[in-house]
Amino acid sequence: MNVFKAQDLAIGYKDKTLFSNLNFELRTGILTSLLGSNGIGKSTLLKSISGLLDKKSGQLFVDDKNTDALSFAEFAKIISVVLTNENVNKELTVYELVKLGRQPYTNWLDQLTPQDEILIDKTLINCEITDLKERKLLQLSDGQLQRTFIARAVVQDTPFIFLDEPSTHLDLYHKVRLFKLLKKLCIENNKCILFSTHDLDLALQLSDEIMLLKDNHFYHNTTENLINRGVFDRFFDTDDIVFDKERKQFLIL
Numbered sequence: 250m251n252v253f254k255a256q257d258l259a260i261g262y263k264d265k266t267l268f269s270n271l272n273f274e275l276r277t278g279i280l281t282s283l284l285g286s287n288g289i290g291k292s293t294l295l296k297s298i299s300g301l302l303d304k305k306s307g308q309l310f311v312d313d314k315n316t317d318a319l320s321f322a323e324f325a326k327i328i329s330v331v332l333t334n335e336n337v338n339k340e341l342t343v344y345e346l347v348k349l350g351r352q353p354y355t356n357w358l359d360q361l362t363p364q365d366e367i368l369i370d371k372t373l374i375n376c377e378i379t380d381l382k383e384r385k386l387l388q389l390s391d392g393q394l395q396r397t398f399i400a401r402a403v404v405q406d407t408p409f410i411f412l413d414e415p416s417t418h419l420d421l422y423h424k425v426r427l428f429k430l431l432k433k434l435c436i437e438n439n440k441c442i443l444f445s446t447h448d449l450d451l452a453l454q455l456s457d458e459i460m461l462l463k464d465n466h467f468y469h470n471t472t473e474n475l476i477n478r479g480v481f482d483r484f485f486d487t488d489d490i491v492f493d494k495e496r497k498q499f500l501i502l
């Protein structure tokens with residue numbers, strides 16, 4: 250499974266369409282950030298391509314297989330999702346939550362195989378939460394909780410991972426560590442990761458590709474191409490914030 254494809258996708262709610270005619274491909278090994286202002290439709294897009302929200306029209310494919318033809322169990326082995334404000338039992342321990350990622354593979358007794366356990370242990374190390382594994386979720390900081398959800402998605406062992414604002418609530422140090430973890434998962438584990446974020450500078454510096462929703466337009470290209478096309482030069486509708494192409498940074502005047 251290497252390519253996730255949206256064909257003529259329209260997203261929105263009952264009586265309103267937010268975006269239509271979206272056509273894009275996401276490939277494994279590539280880190281893509283999804284950018285756009287508050288309320289533009291990033292979460293809606295992520296939920297629509299994760300099967301959590303009905304699309305208004307269009308088709309989604311994984312390689313050449315239409316996702317509508319996949320069973321729930323098949324889908325869960327291909328795409329994992331982490332949304333903001335997930336409703337989970339905070340009495341669970343870190344280990345118990347991460348273990349849930351193996352559910353599409355375990356038997357009805359929820360028994361882990363030795364291979365499952367090896368994968369979980371490796372992921373806890375990768376996400377730097379091994380020391381926290383016995384802690385309850387209610388005892389975690391926002392950043393630790395965020396890494397635990399990401400670990401659950403990694404343990405689900407899907408080629409495609411979609412994350413809604415994983416860097417919210419994190420300080421700069423932990424944002425950078427999170428972005429580097431996502432990048433490492435793409436490179437070393439050949440994952441395709443699409444994540445929404447408002448951390449523009451970090452996204453521009455660390456993502457291979459950018460998806461941008463702006464003023465009814467949908468842009469998707471390599472970060473370099475979008476920068477060179479000047480897409481970020483008028484990102485904000487104000488003269489107070491300008492984009493410095495060389496540094497890939499927004500500056501406040």
Ligand SMILES: Nc1ncnc2c1ncn2[C@@H]1O[C@H](COP(=O)(O)OP(=O)(O)OP(=O)(O)O)[C@@H](O)[C@H]1O
Binds near residue numbers: 263285
């Ligand atoms: N369940 C819903 N029913 C109807 N409209 C909704 C629903 N959820 C969100 N919306 C609207 O859809 C639009 C897009 O919302 P969405 O949450 O996708 O934006 P976003 O880009 O993720 O925003 P933010 O950066 O603030 O999280 C907004 O106008 C929002 O009010």
